[in-house]
Amino acid sequence: MLLKDKVCVVAGAASLRSIGYAAAELFAEHGAKVVVADLAMDDQVTASIKDSIEERLHRTVILHGFQCDISSPEDCQRLATNIVSLHGTIDCLVNSAAIVNSRPFLEIDSKNLDAMLNVNLKGAFHLCQSMLSVFAERKSGTIVNVASVAAQRGGGLVGGAHYAASKGGVISLTRSIAREFGPLGIRANVVCPSMTETGMLDGNVSDSMFKDVIAQIPLRRAAKPAEIAGACLFLASDLAGYVTGATVDVNGGSHIH
């Protein structure tokens, strides 16, 4: 068990098909006390996540859900306060919450841009800041931010320039956190997935587009959410005790650099 009794917050876990859910499941399997947070979280969604994990693991798990809009600094602060009241501490944040939008550059207006940056970049900032206020006091904690190969290669299959730029910002943000908080023993890293079989692809990728992309990927398939979660687990755990400021590619070889 790599995260025994660690209090781990996973943002962006409302869908059972999401990377966030896969991380919640894997972290629970490794003994974590999991907190799932999402804009779309409510009691019913929380119960469905808990049921699904318990069914898979054949045991009960400690899991709580909180509704949180990461673009709101107040929501993020409230989330941190609620978790500390519940568990006394926070050990780890995985931020997998984001939105995507595919739009040609010249059609991205300032409303589109604001909406994207407010969630993906400012949301990551607010969420990290709320957790870091707890981590800094305790002089320990780990952050894993989920960015995207789109940030590295200048746009992806899904997502326009505003999406790619927001994820590039997440990489820079994470590196800055790693540098500033390293002296306190706090680590921060990024996972960059490429195309992953989640609801994010629904309506954004046609069958023929999907096949064309797969043909270009050395491993000839899209990622499973659990494979992205595996990298999150590594970075969150003591196995990665000397890893900070890193960007871990989980892309099937689609971007080798």
Ligand SMILES: NC(=O)c1ccc[n+]([C@@H]2O[C@H](COP(=O)([O-])OP(=O)(O)OC[C@H]3O[C@@H](n4cnc5c(N)ncnc54)[C@H](O)[C@@H]3O)[C@@H](O)[C@H]2O)c1
């Ligand atoms: N699926 C892919 O192909 C792919 C590829 C590269 C990167 N990613 C990244 O992986 C991460 C997980 O995405 P996914 O594929 O699991 O998609 P997903 O849509 O299933 O999960 C994203 C979650 O974020 C939540 N969310 C959106 N706005 C929010 C807000 N303001 N506050 C709180 N929660 C909010 C959504 O409700 C959703 O549950 C995202 O950061 C995404 O950009 C995905």
